[in-house]
Amino acid sequence: MVVIMMEKSSPSQKGEMSRLTIEVKSGVFVGTLSARVRDKLWDKIVYKWNLNAIMIYSTNNEQSYCIRSNGDPDRVVIDFDGIALLSRPNKKVCTFNDSLNDH
Template identity: 35%
Template sequence: MMVLVITACPAGLRGDLTKWVMEISPGVFVGRPTARIRDILWDRTVELCKDGRALLVYSTDSEQGMEFKTHRHDWVPTDFDGLSLMVRPASAGKRDRFGNGRRSEWAKARFKKQRR
């Protein structure tokens, strides 16, 4: 099984992909091509995508059961002891105690006492 998600890519690429896989939503393609065809589709996607982004998820015989490929995507697949996880880049804003780019201003909120 293969899922390919493209964003901001030319319409001609969508036409090429629909020859081999089904478009179930704009920019989301699903199918079961062979590994050779999948690699050809990915190479074609990277070639034609230019300023767009692409994300490919496909099933494999690994412990996790799938692998990822990305092109010009903010999130990067990273190997953690044999487990592939998508790592997001840290934002330039404030970080919480775990190093995430979340804002923790809710903890600094002060409440006024109600008068009775």
């Protein structure tokens, strides 16, 4: 099983993804792909389309899945003692005191 989440993809890119997977939500694709097809598809997303994307796929490890990310997606992959977790980075909010300290 493969889950791919792409941000800001064009309709033609979504159409190409729909040939191999189903789009369960805008930009979220799910399918069963061989390792070769999965890797070729990821190379296309990264090198040809240059999209912000996250791919989660089944594998033989402790978690039974692996996570890949590209670009600057809303979520980042963090390795927590060998366990891959997704996190949303905090947006730094600039306050009046912060701006005074910068000068």
